[in-house]
Each structure stands twice: as C-alpha cells, then as structure tokens.
Amino acid sequence: IRSVLLFEETLPRQFVVQAEKIKEDYENFLSLYQWKIPLKTNYILLMGFLSLLIIFAALWVSLKISNWISVPIQKLAYATEQIARGDLDVRVELKRDDEIGMLVDSFNRMVRELKEIKLSLENAYLESDRRRVCFENIVENIDSGVVSVDEQGRVVTVNSTACRILGLKAGDLVNRGYEEVFNYIESEELRQYVKGIRLSEFGSATKQFDVKIGGQMRVLKFFISNLKDVQGHSLGLLVVFEDITELLKAQQALAWQEVARRMAHEIKNPLTPIKLSAERILKKWRRGDDDIGAVVEGATNTIIKEVEQLQRMVNEFSRLGRLPQIKKTVTRIEQIIEELKHIYRDFEQRISFEIDGSIPEVMLDRDQIKRALMNLIDNAVAATNGDENILIRVNYSENSKQLIVVVADNGIGVKEEDRDKLFLPYFSRKKGGTGLGLAIVHKIITDHGGEITVEDNQPKGTIFTIKLPV
Ligand SMILES: Nc1ncnc2c1ncn2[C@@H]1O[C@H](COP(=O)(O)OP(=O)(O)OP(=O)(O)O)[C@@H](O)[C@H]1O
Ligand SMILES: [Mg+2]
Structure with a gap:
C-alpha cells in the first residue's frame, strides 16, 4: 500500500x-x-x-x-x-x-287429604261392619222368624227362629226360590197373598194366616215389608213372622176365665133375693101366719122377676155363642151406610157419615157387619150428649187392600185401665148394659178376617177402627 x-x-x-x-x-x-x-x-x-x-x-x-x-x-x-x-x-x-x-x-296436601279420606272410609267400613254384626246378632236372637227375599224372589237369609218355626235347616232355603217356603208351610191363602204382591207398588202389611206346618194347624202373624234403596228401588221383601198359636190359646183361656168370673157374679146377684124370698115363705108357712098369702104373693113376684133377669142374661149369652156363621156376599158398603142413616135419622144432628173416594165391592156378611156398626154407633150415642158428635168414615186403602171403617166420637172416652177389657163379654160401665155389644162386634170382625182397634180421640172421645181385608 x-x-x-x-x-x-x-x-x-x-x-x-x-x-x-x-x-x-x-x-x-x-x-x-x-x-x-x-x-x-x-x-x-x-x-x-x-x-x-x-x-x-x-x-x-x-x-x-x-x-x-x-x-x-x-x-x-x-x-x-x-x-x-x-x-x-x-x-x-x-x-x-x-x-x-x-x-x-x-302434593303434600293431596296426600294428607288422601289419608283423611282413607281413614274416614276405614271408619265407615268398620261402622257398617259393626252394624252388620249387631244386626245379624239381633236377627239371629229375636223370637220372630225373619226371612229376606231378593227382587228375583230368591231367599237370601233365614234366621234360626224361622228355621225352628218352619222345622227346617237354614241351608234348605237359602238361594232357592221363595216358592219352596210353601213346601214347609201349607196355606193356599198365604201363597195367593204373596203371589199377588207387586214389588213396584207394595209398601208393607201385617197379616195373620192359619197355616199347616208339619201336619199341625198353627196361626202365624206376618209382617211383610218392601226393602227399598235410597232411590226407592225395591231390593226385595223382608218377612218377619211369629207363631201366635199358643198366645191366642192363652188369650182365649184368659178371656173365658174373665167370662166365667163375670157370669158367676151376675148369677149370684139374683140368687140372694130368690133364696131370701123362698126362706120367708117357708118361715111364714111353718109358723102358720095369717098374712101368708100376701108374703107368698110378694116373694113369688121377686122370685119370678129375678129368674126372668137370669133368663135374659142366659139368652144374651147364648146369642154370643149362637152368632150365625158368616155368609159373605158381594156387598156395596154404601148401601149399609144408607140403611144406617135411615135407622139413626133421629140422631142426624149428632151423627155424620162420610165415604172417602170410591169403594170397591167387597165380600161381606151384610147383616152382621151392619149389626157390628150398630153396636158401635149405639155405644157412641150413649157416650155423647146432644152437643157432641159422632163421625162414621169409610175408605179403601189401595196399599193394604183393606176396607177401613172408623167410628169416632168426642164423648166421655174410655179410661186407660178399661181399654184392654172392652171387647171381653160382660164388661160394661153402663147401668143395665150387658157388656156383650163389643164382644159381638169383635167376633163378627175377626170372623171376617179383619181387626178392630180402639184409641183415644183428640181432644176427647173414642175412635174405633175396623180393618177388613178385601
Ligand atoms: N164410644 C164409647 N165411648 C166410651 N166408652 C165406650 C164406648 N164404647 C164402649 N164403651 C165402653 O165399653 C163398655 C162395653 O161396651 P159394650 O158395647 O160391650 O157393652 P155395653 O154398651 O155396656 O152394653 P150393651 O152393648 O149391652 O148396651 C161400655 O160399657 C162403655 O163403658
Ligand atoms: Mg154396647
């Protein structure tokens, strides 16, 4: 570089x-x-x-x-x-x-209510079960026969008294047709009566029938009633019956005892003056008294009078025994009422006659029924004075198929203690009364298969009610 x-x-x-x-x-x-x-x-x-x-x-x-x-x-x-x-x-x-x-x-409320409903249902069931047991016990232990029949006519229950009266075992009838009852009770009248019952219109009835059970005559008193549900539909019949044969016999025996007692009393009364008169004649005759003629005359008159009284009594008594057998003919009760109006025309201020509705023709012994009614009216007339009145009312009960005649007055009335004795012969509270009037009425009515009862009228007086089967 x-x-x-x-x-x-x-x-x-x-x-x-x-x-x-x-x-x-x-x-x-x-x-x-x-x-x-x-x-x-x-x-x-x-x-x-x-x-x-x-x-x-x-x-x-x-x-x-x-x-x-x-x-x-x-x-x-x-x-x-x-x-x-x-x-x-x-x-x-x-x-x-x-x-x-x-x-x-x-939910809780629903469960609570459900429990309450369940409890009340349980209680209702227990109550009805208790009643059933109680009812069954009563039915089993009462002294009347009880038979229930359903609406098809099948026997549902038979209690032990019914078995005893009819001489059968419970199993012999249960679930069978009611007609089989008539294998044990022979009574054409009862058979016809039961056959004639229409469940749709029948209410209840009390009836007495002479029947034959095991070859023996018995008198059974029946109370028949229609069992109905709340809607009024029939569930069948309840039949309660009693064997009153012995009771009737005992009643008759008692009645005759009473008759004998009264007769003895009535005969004793005239005997004393007869005896005294005879003794007086004897004494005078023995002593050879001068006035024997007058004494014989007086004493014999007394004897004759007393004997006549005795005769009258015996005649009346035999009339009761000699009441002719009833002869029933087709009768219109209106006719009898017309005749009675005529007989009692002098009392028309006091006596009124009423006929309710139309009365069917009935089989009656005209004369005897008239006689019975006359006895009742005579008594009513005797029990009333001019200001008081008497009503005779006739009507027909479709339900019980009975002719009902009521004789009511507002007179002196019957004392409580006399009521049971009214129909006995020789019971009288009247001077000169024979006491046979009501005994005769009673005999005529029972001979017709009917019944006569007596009760107090209101506010005072007496009502006699006659019920005659039609
Ligand atoms: N309607 C009546 N009101 C009050 N008492 C009555 C009535 N009917 C009857 N008696 C009483 O019953 C008694 C018996 O009556 P019953 O007809 O048998 O005999 P009687 O009337 O006394 O006698 P007779 O019928 O011979 O006149 C009567 O004495 C009377 O005391
Ligand atoms: Mg009388």
Missing part, C-alpha cells in the same frame, strides 16, 4: 443519536428475544388455566341448576312410590316460593 487517503466528514449529531438508539434497541431486542419461549409458555399455561376455570364454573352452575329441579322430582317420585305401597304418612320436605314449591305443597 503506497498511500492512504483520508476523508473525514462530520456526521450530523441527530444521525448519531438515531444510530445509537437503533443500536440500543437492537441490543434490547436481542436480550428480549431470548425470553420469547418462556414467555409464550407462560401465556399458554395461563390461558389453559383460565379455560379450565371457566369449564369448571360452567359445570358447577349446570350441576346446581339440575339439582334445583331434579332433587324435588326425585323426592316426589320416591314419595309416590311410598304411597303406592300404602304409606300415607310420607311428606316431601321442601320449602320454596317457586312453582316446584307449589307442586310439593299441593
């Missing part, structure tokens, strides 16, 4: 500052560049952590939401299962103000 040429140029200061800054920045860049990877990793980790945090938060929130709905539903499902198994004490414990809370409250 032979020569060196030097040039010097002064650079502007700003240029140098700029160069220095570039150099510094370059060095900064270089020093930062070596942090590039650790920083990047750092950021990635941070991002990952944040993402995970968000995912967990989302999961937690969704879990909370699902719990909020599914837990009550699970509880409800569990409770429903318990209820299905019959446990009505189960409750879902949850208090909330939202729709689920309302659902749970309604």
Whole structure:
C-alpha cells in the first residue's frame, strides 16, 4: 500500500443519536428475544388455566341448576312410590316460593287429604261392619222368624227362629226360590197373598194366616215389608213372622176365665133375693101366719122377676155363642151406610157419615157387619150428649187392600185401665148394659178376617177402627 487517503466528514449529531438508539434497541431486542419461549409458555399455561376455570364454573352452575329441579322430582317420585305401597304418612320436605314449591305443597296436601279420606272410609267400613254384626246378632236372637227375599224372589237369609218355626235347616232355603217356603208351610191363602204382591207398588202389611206346618194347624202373624234403596228401588221383601198359636190359646183361656168370673157374679146377684124370698115363705108357712098369702104373693113376684133377669142374661149369652156363621156376599158398603142413616135419622144432628173416594165391592156378611156398626154407633150415642158428635168414615186403602171403617166420637172416652177389657163379654160401665155389644162386634170382625182397634180421640172421645181385608 503506497498511500492512504483520508476523508473525514462530520456526521450530523441527530444521525448519531438515531444510530445509537437503533443500536440500543437492537441490543434490547436481542436480550428480549431470548425470553420469547418462556414467555409464550407462560401465556399458554395461563390461558389453559383460565379455560379450565371457566369449564369448571360452567359445570358447577349446570350441576346446581339440575339439582334445583331434579332433587324435588326425585323426592316426589320416591314419595309416590311410598304411597303406592300404602304409606300415607310420607311428606316431601321442601320449602320454596317457586312453582316446584307449589307442586310439593299441593302434593303434600293431596296426600294428607288422601289419608283423611282413607281413614274416614276405614271408619265407615268398620261402622257398617259393626252394624252388620249387631244386626245379624239381633236377627239371629229375636223370637220372630225373619226371612229376606231378593227382587228375583230368591231367599237370601233365614234366621234360626224361622228355621225352628218352619222345622227346617237354614241351608234348605237359602238361594232357592221363595216358592219352596210353601213346601214347609201349607196355606193356599198365604201363597195367593204373596203371589199377588207387586214389588213396584207394595209398601208393607201385617197379616195373620192359619197355616199347616208339619201336619199341625198353627196361626202365624206376618209382617211383610218392601226393602227399598235410597232411590226407592225395591231390593226385595223382608218377612218377619211369629207363631201366635199358643198366645191366642192363652188369650182365649184368659178371656173365658174373665167370662166365667163375670157370669158367676151376675148369677149370684139374683140368687140372694130368690133364696131370701123362698126362706120367708117357708118361715111364714111353718109358723102358720095369717098374712101368708100376701108374703107368698110378694116373694113369688121377686122370685119370678129375678129368674126372668137370669133368663135374659142366659139368652144374651147364648146369642154370643149362637152368632150365625158368616155368609159373605158381594156387598156395596154404601148401601149399609144408607140403611144406617135411615135407622139413626133421629140422631142426624149428632151423627155424620162420610165415604172417602170410591169403594170397591167387597165380600161381606151384610147383616152382621151392619149389626157390628150398630153396636158401635149405639155405644157412641150413649157416650155423647146432644152437643157432641159422632163421625162414621169409610175408605179403601189401595196399599193394604183393606176396607177401613172408623167410628169416632168426642164423648166421655174410655179410661186407660178399661181399654184392654172392652171387647171381653160382660164388661160394661153402663147401668143395665150387658157388656156383650163389643164382644159381638169383635167376633163378627175377626170372623171376617179383619181387626178392630180402639184409641183415644183428640181432644176427647173414642175412635174405633175396623180393618177388613178385601
Ligand atoms: N164410644 C164409647 N165411648 C166410651 N166408652 C165406650 C164406648 N164404647 C164402649 N164403651 C165402653 O165399653 C163398655 C162395653 O161396651 P159394650 O158395647 O160391650 O157393652 P155395653 O154398651 O155396656 O152394653 P150393651 O152393648 O149391652 O148396651 C161400655 O160399657 C162403655 O163403658
Ligand atoms: Mg154396647
């Protein structure tokens, strides 16, 4: 190298500052560049952590939401299962103000009400069972026969008294047709009566029938009633019956005892004056007194009078025994009433006659029924004075197929203690009365298969009611 040429140029200061800054920045860049990877990793980790945090938060929130709905539903499902198994004490414990809370409250209320209904049903069942047992016990132990028949005419129950009266075993009749009863009771009248019952219109009836059971005559008193449900549909018949044969016999025996007692009393009365008169005649005759003629005359008159009284009594008594057999003919009760109006025309101020509705023709012994009614009217006339009145009313009961005649007065009335004796022969509270009037009425009515009863009229007086089967 032979020569060196030097040039010097002064650079502007700003240029140098700029160069220095570039150099510094370059060095900064270089020093930062070596942090590039650790920083990047750092950021990635941070991002990952944040993402995970968000995912967990989302999961937690969704879990909370699902719990909020599914837990009550699970509880409800569990409770429903318990209820299905019959446990009505189960409750879902949850208090909330939202729709689920309302659902749970309604569910709990429903279960509570269900339990109450179940309890009341159980109580009703227990009560009805208790009544059934009680009723069955009563029916089994009462002294009357009880047979129930369903609407198809099949025998449903027969109690032990019915079996005893009819001489059968319960199993002999249950589930059989009611006609089979007539294998045990022979009575055409009863058979016809039962056949004639129409369940749609029948109410109840009390009837007495002479029947034959095991070849023996018995008197059975029946109470037949139609069993109806709340809508009034017939469920069949309930038949209650009693064997009153012995009772009737005992009553008759008692009645005859009473008759004998009264007759003895009535005969004794005239005997004393007869005996005294005869003794007086004997005494006078023995003593040879002068006035024997007058004494014989007086005493014989007394004897004749008393004997006549005795004769009258015996005649009346035999009339009761000689009441002719009833002869029933087709009769219009209106005709009898017309005749009675004529007979009692002198008392027309006091006596009124009424006929309710139309009365069918009936089979009656005209004369005897008239006689019975006359006896009742005579008694009523005797029991009343001019201001009081007497009503004779006739009507026909379609239900019980009975002709009903009422003789009512507002006279002196019958004393409580006399009521049972009215129909006995020789019972009289009247001076000169034979006491046979009502005994005759009673005989005529019972011969017709009817009944006569007596009760107090209101405010005073007496009502006699005659019921005659048509
Ligand atoms: N309507 C009546 N009101 C009040 N008492 C009555 C009535 N009917 C009857 N009696 C009472 O019953 C008794 C018996 O009556 P019953 O007809 O058998 O005999 P009697 O009337 O006394 O006698 P007779 O009929 O021979 O006149 C009567 O004495 C009377 O005391
Ligand atoms: Mg009388």
